[in-house]
Amino acid sequence: MSTILPIESSANPKLKRWRKIAREARAMRREGSTLVEGLHLLEVVLEALESPDRSQRPDVRAVMISEHATDEAGDLAIRLAERAGVRIYGLLGPLYDELSPVEHGAGCMCEIALPAENPDDAAPWTDDLLYLDGVQDAGNAGTLVRTAVAAGVRTIVASPKTAQLWSPKVLRAGMGAHFGARIIENVTAETLRSRFAGRILAADARGGEDLFAAADYTDAGPVCWVMGAEGPGVSEEALSVADARYYIPIEKACESLNVGAAAAVCLFDARRRRLARGAL
Amino acid sequence: MSTILPIESSANPKLKRWRKIAREARAMRREGSTLVEGLHLLEVVLEALESPDRSQRPDVRAVMISEHATDEAGDLAIRLAERAGVRIYGLLGPLYDELSPVEHGAGCMCEIALPAENPDDAAPWTDDLLYLDGVQDAGNAGTLVRTAVAAGVRTIVASPKTAQLWSPKVLRAGMGAHFGARIIENVTAETLRSRFAGRILAADARGGEDLFAAADYTDAGPVCWVMGAEGPGVSEEALSVADARYYIPIEKACESLNVGAAAAVCLFDARRRRLARGAL
Numbered sequence: 329m330s331t332i333l334p335i336e337s338s339a340n341p342k343l344k345r346w347r348k349i350a351r352e353a354r355a356m357r358r359e360g361s362t363l364v365e366g367l368h369l370l371e372v373v374l375e376a377l378e379s380p381d382r383s384q385r386p387d388v389r390a391v392m393i394s395e396h397a398t399d400e401a402g403d404l405a406i407r408l409a410e411r412a413g414v415r416i417y418g419l420l421g422p423l424y425d426e427l428s429p430v431e432h433g434a435g436c437m438c439e440i441a442l443p444a445e446n447p448d449d450a451a452p453w454t455d456d457l458l459y460l461d462g463v464q465d466a467g468n469a470g471t472l473v474r475t476a477v478a479a480g481v482r483t484i485v486a487s488p489k490t491a492q493l494w495s496p497k498v499l500r501a502g503m504g505a506h507f508g509a510r511i512i513e514n515v516t517a518e519t520l521r522s523r524f525a526g527r528i529l530a531a532d533a534r535g536g537e538d539l540f541a542a543a544d545y546t547d548a549g550p551v552c553w554v555m556g557a558e559g560p561g562v563s564e565e566a567l568s569v570a571d572a573r574y575y576i577p578i579e580k581a582c583e584s585l586n587v588g589a590a591a592a593v594c595l596f597d598a599r600r601r602r603l604a605r606g607a608l
Numbered sequence: 609m610s611t612i613l614p615i616e617s618s619a620n621p622k623l624k625r626w627r628k629i630a631r632e633a634r635a636m637r638r639e640g641s642t643l644v645e646g647l648h649l650l651e652v653v654l655e656a657l658e659s660p661d662r663s664q665r666p667d668v669r670a671v672m673i674s675e676h677a678t679d680e681a682g683d684l685a686i687r688l689a690e691r692a693g694v695r696i697y698g699l700l701g702p703l704y705d706e707l708s709p710v711e712h713g714a715g716c717m718c719e720i721a722l723p724a725e726n727p728d729d730a731a732p733w734t735d736d737l738l739y740l741d742g743v744q745d746a747g748n749a750g751t752l753v754r755t756a757v758a759a760g761v762r763t764i765v766a767s768p769k770t771a772q773l774w775s776p777k778v779l780r781a782g783m784g785a786h787f788g789a790r791i792i793e794n795v796t797a798e799t800l801r802s803r804f805a806g807r808i809l810a811a812d813a814r815g816g817e818d819l820f821a822a823a824d825y826t827d828a829g830p831v832c833w834v835m836g837a838e839g840p841g842v843s844e845e846a847l848s849v850a851d852a853r854y855y856i857p858i859e860k861a862c863e864s865l866n867v868g869a870a871a872a873v874c875l876f877d878a879r880r881r882r883l884a885r886g887a888l
Contacts (some may be wrong), residue, residue: 424871451802463787475869478858508861540880576876577883578758581788585872589755592869593876603857 332393332418343423346392346439350427356442361389363496365428365437367401372504373438374408386507387441388412389579394424397435405436412438429496442494445512452525456481457552458595459520459528461566462489463587464557469493470501471588472555477505480608485520485552486513486596487566521569526550528570529560531594533584536573539597545572546601553598555591558584609705612673612698626672626719630707633772636722641669643776645708646715646840647681652784653718654688666787667721669690677715685716692718709776710727721772725792732805736761738830738875739800739808741846743867744768744837749773751833751868759875760888762853765800765832766793801849805829808850810842811874812825813864816853819877824854826881833878835871838864 335343348355349363364373379385391409391427395400395418409416419427427437458476463469469491473484486493493511521528526549530536545551554570557560567573576593578585585593602608615623628635629643636642644653659665671689673682675698689696699707707717738756743749749771753764766773773791801808806829810816825831834850836842847853856863856873865873882888 365784397640471866471869474862474866478856478862478865478869480859503863503866505862540883576758577879579760582754582758582785583783585758586751586754586868588866588868589751589758589872592872594863599857603820 335419335423336419336552338423342390342417343419346427350429350496353495355493356492360442360444361425361439362442362494362499363429363437364440364499365430365496366382366434366500367404369499369504370404370408370436370438373440374404374411376507377411384420384467384507388414388598389439389441390414391416391438392424392427392436393418394421394435395419396421396424401436408438428501443511445570453483453485454521454525454550456482456526456550456598457483457485457524458591459515459552459566460484460486460490460493460553461517461554461563462487462557462560463555464489464491466491466495466497467501468558468587470498470503472591473498473502473509473511474505475592475595479599481553481595482508483510483512485515486511487563488514488516495603517563517565520552524550524552525539525566526552527572528552528554529594530554530567530573531556531571531576531590532562532567532573533575534561536575538577539574540577542574544601544605545604546598546607551598553591553594553596555587555594558587565607612696615697615699615703618703618716622670622697623699626707628659629719630709630776633775636772636775640722640724641719642722642774642779643707643709643717644720644779645710645776646714646780647684647716649779649784650684650688650718652787652791654684654691656787657691657791664787668694669719669721670694671696671718672704672707673698674701674713674715674837676698676701676704681714688718709780723791723862725759733763733765733803734805734830735763736806736830736878737763737765737804738871739795739834739846740764740766740770741797741834741843742767742837742840744769744771744827745783746771746775746777748838748867750778750783752790752871753778753782753791754785754871755868755875757788759879761786761833761875763790763792765795766791768794768796771880789835796813797843797845797849800832804830806832807852808832808834809874810847810850810853811836811856811870812842812847812853813855814841816855818857819854819874820857822854824881824885826878826887827885831878833874835867835874838867
């Protein structure tokens with residue numbers, strides 16, 4: 329049975345460090361760490377620790393529970409701390425809440441190391457991709473990661489202006505999908521073009537081909553869907569490297585779809601076409 | 609030019625009433641009013657006031673701006689107040705923020721009457737529907753309204769356990785789609801079955817037919833997609849009145865889709881099938 333180390337002061341150095349990681353993308357990158365909150369997410373982390381592929385196993389650095397944690401959350405935290413061989417910290421309620429990405433957290437979280445992409449790795453990307461082009465809303469970004477993985481697209485590439493995909497809020501909205509994905513951040517449209525060995529498709533409400541009426545675009549190797557931010561849509565930079573533009577034939581009365589809904593339609597259109605051809 | 613009536617006290621009776629409407633679903637129903645916040649939404653309200661169909665015109669009761677409103681927000685508020693023939697109230701920043709459904713509001717909002725469904729109207733529902741079966745998250749519920757309208761499904765019916773669809777947060781996430789929709793709330797699965805003159809289709813991750821491989825389900829009159837809450841999914845009550853169940857063929861590694869993404873896939877699958885048949 330693990331001993332729970334109490335943290336009762338707002339000035340505790342560990343707490344101060346976690347607070348920075350929770351709030352500042354810069355601190356998150358500097359420390360190479362993020363926070364994962366919630367029962368479901370910790371279950372996913374626990375499961376990923378058993379992965380036969382070592383590179384898929386998260387590097388858990390600490391486990392934290394709130395004094396208000398339910399028995400279920402407490403048990404899970406203890407199992408995770410034991411499995412990862414790390415310490416477990418018991419935080420006063422208000423201190424825990426400062427770290428939690430949601431108002432009424434589950435009472436358990438952990439710190440994990442950010443998975444590092446090897447910067448010298450210049451191998452071409454040969455799988456299907458999703459490129460997030462300036463998606464800044466954390467909830468949308470997390471949903472996009474989740475939807476991509478569900479659609480079988482496991483490599484998610486993000487432009488420099490996109491939300492930090494490993495931030496606690498994006499992780500929370502991703503519901504664990506991050507741990508089944510390869511996430512590559514700070515990639516310009518130019519780099520995407522030079523490294524991706526397939527067709528780049530922009531989802532663009534302003535024009536292009538009707539997505540549903542278009543000929544099969546999945547029969548010539550991997551595809552990369554590009555999703556832009558709400559409002560501005562796909563950037564000029566990304567449009568300039570796209571091989572094709574498609575619009576979703578929505579009702580005229582309506583201006584646009586939420587980016588999460590649009591991505592679901594595009595990613596599952598590609599999946600439907602592949603399934604129909606027996607290519608999956 | 610309208611005179612702006614200042615509200616500077618937290619105890620102002622009008623402010624107290626709006627605060628209740630903003631926070632309590634019960635007060636919203638009792639007063640028959642809701643609050644609409646944000647530049648985009650107010651533009652939609654302004655446009656809807658010009659609708660040739662009188663029943664589509666929102667009943668605007670008051671317009672409010674923050675002392676921190678931008679010129680753009682102020683201009684819009686004045687145009688809306690003049691067009692609707694109502695007063696405009698200028699609120700101190702902190703008072704405005706108490707009413708706003710988002711942390712950094714746009715600085716302009718209005719009060720509108722909740723559109724009333726005639727309780728004696730027992731006419732069958734003959735258009736395509738979306739049925740929200742216990743969707744409690746306001747952001748998800750608003751996105752679902754927006755996605756449905758974009759997919760050409762303009763009647764949205766909600767179960768008693770679903771979020772209040774006219775609440776300020778749901779309106780905000782709906783991005784104006786509410787004003788192009790017919791919204792009917794507090795409808796049990798049993799009532800749905802008795803009033804809807806078409807096929808009821810449950811989106812159910814637990815089983816049924818593969819959505820993409822299934823035969824066309826749109827060629828025998830209107831359809832109603834049923835979307836359940838995150839986690840529990842479609843309820844037993846709703847399943848018991850469904851004519852068919854479909855699952856979205858997601859990747860096995862992934863547990864489920866966000867309900868907004870799942871609805872986008874289902875609603876646009878129906879739209880794609882109809883477009884392919886030339887039925888739209």
